[in-house]
Amino acid sequence: MAAQPSPPRALSRGRRDARGERRRAELLDAAIDLIGAQGIDGVTHRAVAAAAGVPAASTSYYFRSKDELIHEALRTLAEREIERLRARREALGDAVADLEETTEALAAWIEEQVTPAGRVAMLAQYQLQLEAARRPEAREILQAWKEGTDDLSETAMRSLGAPDVRTSGILLVCAIDGLRLRLLASGHAPLQGAELRGVLRALLVGLTAAQP
Amino acid sequence: MAAQPSPPRALSRGRRDARGERRRAELLDAAIDLIGAQGIDGVTHRAVAAAAGVPAASTSYYFRSKDELIHEALRTLAEREIERLRARREALGDAVADLEETTEALAAWIEEQVTPAGRVAMLAQYQLQLEAARRPEAREILQAWKEGTDDLSETAMRSLGAPDVRTSGILLVCAIDGLRLRLLASGHAPLQGAELRGVLRALLVGLTAAQP
DNA sequence: ACAGGACCTGGACACTTGTCCAAGACATTT
DNA sequence: AAATGTCTTGGACAAGTGTCCAGGTCCTGT
Numbered sequence: 001m002a003a004q005p006s007p008p009r010a011l012s013r014g015r016r017d018a019r020g021e022r023r024r025a026e027l028l029d030a031a032i033d034l035i036g037a038q039g040i041d042g043v044t045h046r047a048v049a050a051a052a053g054v055p056a057a058s059t060s061y062y063f064r065s066k067d068e069l070i071h072e073a074l075r076t077l078a079e080r081e082i083e084r085l086r087a088r089r090e091a092l093g094d095a096v097a098d099l100e101e102t103t104e105a106l107a108a109w110i111e112e113q114v115t116p117a118g119r120v121a122m123l124a125q126y127q128l129q130l131e132a133a134r135r136p137e138a139r140e141i142l143q144a145w146k147e148g149t150d151d152l153s154e155t156a157m158r159s160l161g162a163p164d165v166r167t168s169g170i171l172l173v174c175a176i177d178g179l180r181l182r183l184l185a186s187g188h189a190p191l192q193g194a195e196l197r198g199v200l201r202a203l204l205v206g207l208t209a210a211q212p
Numbered sequence: 213m214a215a216q217p218s219p220p221r222a223l224s225r226g227r228r229d230a231r232g233e234r235r236r237a238e239l240l241d242a243a244i245d246l247i248g249a250q251g252i253d254g255v256t257h258r259a260v261a262a263a264a265g266v267p268a269a270s271t272s273y274y275f276r277s278k279d280e281l282i283h284e285a286l287r288t289l290a291e292r293e294i295e296r297l298r299a300r301r302e303a304l305g306d307a308v309a310d311l312e313e314t315t316e317a318l319a320a321w322i323e324e325q326v327t328p329a330g331r332v333a334m335l336a337q338y339q340l341q342l343e344a345a346r347r348p349e350a351r352e353i354l355q356a357w358k359e360g361t362d363d364l365s366e367t368a369m370r371s372l373g374a375p376d377v378r379t380s381g382i383l384l385v386c387a388i389d390g391l392r393l394r395l396l397a398s399g400h401a402p403l404q405g406a407e408l409r410g411v412l413r414a415l416l417v418g419l420t421a422a423q424p
Numbered sequence: 425a426c427a428g429g430a431c432c433t434g435g436a437c438a439c440t441t442g443t444c445c446a447a448g449a450c451a452t453t454t
Numbered sequence: 455a456a457a458t459g460t461c462t463t464g465g466a467c468a469a470g471t472g473t474c475c476a477g478g479t480c481c482t483g484t
Contacts (some may be wrong), residue, residue: 017430017481039342041253045472057433060473123345130251130338132397133331139399146398167411170403171387171418174394178386181393185344186358187351191382199379206383206418229451229460257442267463272443 024062026052031073036120040127043070071137074128077121078145085148089155097159099208103201106156110176110196114183122184149173160208168207175203236274238264243285248332252339255282283349286340289333290357297360301367309371311420315413318368322388322408326395334396361385372420380419387415 030051034042045059045066052058063069088109113122125145131138154169162168179199183191191199242264246254257271257278264270275281300321325334337357343350366381374380391411395403403411 019481020431023431037346039253039346041251044470046470055433057435057474058431061432066472119345123342126338126342126393129393129397130335130342133335133399134249134251136399139397142397146394164414167414170394171391171411171415174390175383175387176390177393178388178390179383181338181341181389182358182382182386185341185351185354187345187348199383202376202379202419203383206421207414209418209421231451232461235461256440258440269444269463269465270461273462278442 036123082148089152162208248335294360301364
């Protein structure tokens with residue numbers, strides 16, 4: 001029996017090469033796009049490889065299994081979005097804010113996400129939420145994300161002088177989540193620019209005024 | 213050439229027999245459960261048949277294709293939920309309502325849906341919404357459903373004396389949708405009985421008070 | 425130049441899937 | 455009881471899937 005060299009397959013952890021890192025990232029990007037465009041079950045080794053423009057076996061080289069590929073893709077997506085949230089939160093700071101500017105910021109934030117480019121990320125996020133309803137591993141990924149949105153939302157409500165920032169923060173997050181889902185599902189935007197701002201202003205006013 | 217008899221396969225429309233109707237309904241029930249428990253792609257001919265306790269070929273006999281099976285299942289689910297909504301709406305009538313009773317009704321409505329039994333229907337609904345973001349056929353099914361929820365929601369806001377029932381109605385629906393999704397995704401209920409009622413009361417107060 | 429490792433990939437395997445068929449079981453009408 | 459149309463189902467098929475392997479290529483350090 002020849003001395004068995006350390007098995008070359010299925011490394012996927014402990015990489016060294018920069019090329020490898022890059023290709024791995026490309027595969028994850030392709031997987032995220034696929035999740036948004038086709039749903040989680042649209043993610044197959046062959047589809048991901050084709051979308052990334054690489055041969056089929058690559059995905060098996062960089063990921064131990066399809067589950068790991070999907071998991072890593074969702075984790076990566078969450079990481080990015082959390083970073084975006086953190087940046088916004090940073091930009092907001094602790095300054096007291098006007099109702100109008102907050103409304104405008106929110107509307108812009110939402111409209112930016114309804115962009116074709118943003119759609120993918122949103123769809124992938126909702127996919128993740130449904131996944132979380134079923135699999136605890138996904139719940140873990142979602143946890144940090146949720147903290148990010150809650151934090152940003154609380155900050156916004158605090159800057160508006162809301163009495164109970166926790167409750168109203170959660171409500172704001174949920175309302176926007178529901179709004180975005182509605183925008184997604186109905187295809188055409190049911191709430192245009194001015195009307196959307198009206199709705200958001202009403203929501204903010206309501207949440208700010210409410211006493212627990 | 214023998215005279216070809218009318219092809220016996222793929223009827224799926226134009227049934228006569230009552231047995232057939234019953235089995236078809238059982239298959240649809242099984243499919244709906246599967247959608248809730250495993251997602252839309254958990255629906256396979258064999259899985260549906262197994263869940264319904266019938267041989268595998270049955271599903272192909274009653275449905276022209278897997279797509280038709282899924283479509284019919286989603287349609288059936290929507291039909292049922294719309295009927296539930298209509299009944300609620302009926303019960304509400306046009307009476308002026310107390311903030312407390314509306315809060316209580318809403319909370320009960322939500323808590324009823326977080327039941328294991330209700331979870332399946334909720335999950336299936338969100339699955340449908342994501343499907344609608346991708347396929348126009350699903351959008352059609354969702355349309356009637358959305359009208360039902362909006363109608364009920366507007367009625368509730370009107371009975372509370374809200375100034376703009378359309379806007380606040382939509383917001384109420386979206387907020388509750390977001391809340392339910394959060395409940396689903398986080399597994400454990402993050403908003404218990406009393407706290408949930410607090411949040412809902414705040415939301416209703418806010419929406420009622422807001423001036424457009 | 426060369427060795428060693430990481431990277432890369434064409435091809436193969438077992439398995440699941442959607443769909444179909446042909447033959448039988450059953451009910452109802454004649 | 456015979457006929458007729460529906461229901462029922464075991465089995466088969468091609469297509470697609472996850473995963474693996476054996477051998478290749480490329481880069482980096484010496």
